[in-house]
Amino acid sequence: MIINGVTIEDTFAEAFGMKATRVIITALNETWARNAAVTMTGFATSVIGSGIEAGIEATLGIDQTPDGRPGVSVLLFGMSAKDLEKQLERRVGQCILTSPSSAVYAGMDGAKTINLGRNIRFFGDGFQISKLIGERRYWRIPVMDGEFVCEERTAYGDAVGGGNFIVLAASQEQALTACEAAVVAMRRIPNVIMPFPGGIVRSGSKVGSKYAALPASTNHQFCPTLRGITASRLLPDEMSVLEIVVNGLADTDVRAAMRAGIEAVCALGSTAGIRRVSAGNYGGKLGQFHFHLREVMA
Amino acid sequence: MIINGVTIEDTFAEAFGMKATRVIITALNETWARNAAVTMTGFATSVIGSGIEAGIEATLGIDQTPDGRPGVSVLLFGMSAKDLEKQLERRVGQCILTSPSSAVYAGMDGAKTINLGRNIRFFGDGFQISKLIGERRYWRIPVMDGEFVCEERTAYGDAVGGGNFIVLAASQEQALTACEAAVVAMRRIPNVIMPFPGGIVRSGSKVGSKYAALPASTNHQFCPTLRGITASRLLPDEMSVLEIVVNGLADTDVRAAMRAGIEAVCALGSTAGIRRVSAGNYGGKLGQFHFHLREVMA
Amino acid sequence: MIINGVTIEDTFAEAFGMKATRVIITALNETWARNAAVTMTGFATSVIGSGIEAGIEATLGIDQTPDGRPGVSVLLFGMSAKDLEKQLERRVGQCILTSPSSAVYAGMDGAKTINLGRNIRFFGDGFQISKLIGERRYWRIPVMDGEFVCEERTAYGDAVGGGNFIVLAASQEQALTACEAAVVAMRRIPNVIMPFPGGIVRSGSKVGSKYAALPASTNHQFCPTLRGITASRLLPDEMSVLEIVVNGLADTDVRAAMRAGIEAVCALGSTAGIRRVSAGNYGGKLGQFHFHLREVMA
């Protein structure tokens, strides 16, 4: 399959089952909702090293938040509900409770829930006030600029982590320009995040290493500087490679985001130095979700 | 002392000895140096909950970086060199190694050093190359978009954490406007960071809690909603309170930043609803650094 | 009518018939589409002094632009089709033709059209190439970074300029915070722009002046510093006033934007220092469109 001169390789992205939740952060204005969210979702690029994968999903208007203030929705992904809860509570305490004028609410409904503000309420030193609206409990915690309002619990659910595609280009600048366009397009899709810095990752890895203690190492077959000394998977005019990893609440969300991103890359096309779109997998044995690029783009 | 109608309270900020390092992140352009730095310094508001306190110190021109590319300098503060090293290595691996076109260098000279890229080099799976320039060792690690260059070690030194001042205003909007102006002014001072979201914190705390297990709780004497039911330290027209916490490489840096910030707050003055500037301390018994506001502003 | 403690005054905004067009600017990425659009819509706050009123309407994804690249849509309003055409051609030539990687297309369909790239094509010095797709003609003009593609003409239509509302608050900071939230909400409404800097205007005017030559002057009845020496329309606790002006393609668009903005202001409410929402009119004699606040908010 070739789109606008770009080869779509006949391969697939291999993704994994995760648990995910959404929280909604509001504040006096959009700037401060975003300040809190950026801080909270920092250092959250992969579960193995950061404990969680998190990112901003969308900016919310005043008609889309529980308290009628400007807001931001954040998605967080962990390997288990327990991991998710631990990281969520800590990050809310460090980054939302502390942030001027903020409040935080559940962004997902469902039977299975984890703590959101349940333990943070004790920061109120007994002055916190509970409020029950329907079946949802909220806490009002006195702080210096007024009150911090947080919902007691939030639902979580099954999710998909590690959807991806790989962009091979004639130069680093062209690979980066194409991936920037892809991230802009993918941010318009609901229910997904791209957890790496600016949405893009350049250090693709393979399973295993010559150092026995290390579970993963650089994917040498895609490293342009190793072309001459290893079995390379790069063609002669593929000089720089970048990857976009996408997590979503459902496989259909990941698929929609992958399609939007690859379309944006291909819109630039071969005249912009884009050679090929590929994807990362482990032979299909590790992850339960397989996203075949040619089906995604069909 | 009264400046432009704002009372500077006769009190002091109490700060603590910490260990700190600086690293310099460069990339193809300023946007990507900043993307890496924002991700790396996220979730880093206090050592107790985040393991580290970190922030962006400054944007660097091409004449201010080791490789002549646009860059950003980041300061990181921990309770010990060991803590600092552990967090630094993990955050570089998660947030800088992964970020398109990035490189990372020591931003401080000195005899005492910690690992920067020393262990990250093994990601190169044996293909990494060492380069010694003078007494500094660098690693070139093959990645998909080219090479990740990182220095092996960086110096660290004694530092000061927890400098602060508190702004009391007639409304939340006015407190926030004043603190925003303060943060802009303080970011122009070298060798400091303001680790909280957007540089400001609204959940000031006291030592202890009615819940025995908790080491700290809301500073109820500064909470406007508790004015009627506790012994408040707020005057009648002080309706909202915010704090700025500042960490610096030396006490003189913290002092300079506090002064710049308080000047910006007072420049807005009482006509902008600013009533008082105070500071947080523990009676002087816990922290070795005392910044008396009236000396800072003398 | 009182919403969340804020009085909605029983008055109306008086707006005028104008002519408007939309153009779509695309580029290699969103940043550069926006750079071109920001430059093109600068110095365009009122037809009287700037010759045109213009602003960015929305950011467009790759599925929303004619060439499948990231883009921005811009609305321009003039007093006549001739004025509109003159300003449009000049601004495209100065700000879009010149901007790296840009292209510009008609953003509106209809029988009545004005020149877009029709004269700019001559910049190509005879090397320009015409392309007819259906009934739309495009020009490809050779430039240093490749080609500038522009559509020959764009449709225009009747439109509405000067919708507005006025926010009266207890302080300047609170008025500004509320209007910032309103602008964020209004930018989510299609078919409208807020032409003043950052979307807000603080120099409300009245018709006439004590200086015979001047057609307009400061609306002294709303100036807080003149409260003691003129017949003021400000209540005792209304210390600062800001206005939002909104232009739209239809009266229903202006109405929707006014409603979204006033809702955002009222969401902050009287506890955030917001006292009253009013509107500007000329007794109903000059403008053909009257937006009664209480109907807008019904």
Added chain:
Amino acid sequence: MIINGVTIEDTFAEAFGMKATRVIITALNETWARNAAVTMTGFATSVIGSGIEAGIEATLGIDQTPDGRPGVSVLLFGMSAKDLEKQLERRVGQCILTSPSSAVYAGMDGAKTINLGRNIRFFGDGFQISKLIGERRYWRIPVMDGEFVCEERTAYGDAVGGGNFIVLAASQEQALTACEAAVVAMRRIPNVIMPFPGGIVRSGSKVGSKYAALPASTNHQFCPTLRGITASRLLPDEMSVLEIVVNGLADTDVRAAMRAGIEAVCALGSTAGIRRVSAGNYGGKLGQFHFHLREVMA
């Protein structure tokens, strides 16, 4: 001369004598100073089509502005003092007077002056108040959010417009990446602006046209798509070209900015697809300033 693999052509930029002034815009915070400045300096890319060339020079801290508030300095260039004054007054009236919380001051001292707020004061309808501090007169004009403070006059002086250099690269993305880095570096140099959108121009022109009425047209010798059909000045691997135009208060300022920009381009070097740096001139007959690239980079 070759720097990091990039050929510095043996040619010169030809620049012109202009008149310039600087004004300082302040506001409640940096965001609003910048909003006003961005609006005021929009549609100001070349004197011929826009009437003026203008841009933001720098962000100013509270210790760098006359009223101790955050600010921005703006440079404006015209062909004569009269042109400069006319555009300055109109743009201040449209874009600064109207912008929330703003004030505007002279940013240059000297014997020769033009009007800044002198006529805008009449907007005050007789309620404006004059204040003389030393030899400088200020006006306080009542507006809805308080008062607009503006200085009566500002100095102006001789200046240099049209300094430039041209970047030739292997692709559009690489040319743009290099010029973005150059603009970041050049913005750190005082006394200069880059008047085109985002600081970069892609529609380089030559004097004359096949259409007799037109004074200028596309510089076909630098257009990559015309390579086969005209006498091209492009080498085989030069596929995209961008230019940076820089205006400065003195020739030494233009020189310093050109050097900083070219250094940033060369720092990326030939491995980033940068082939050559050239400059635009008219054979040396039109402009009084000649900046020889090899002297600039010596």
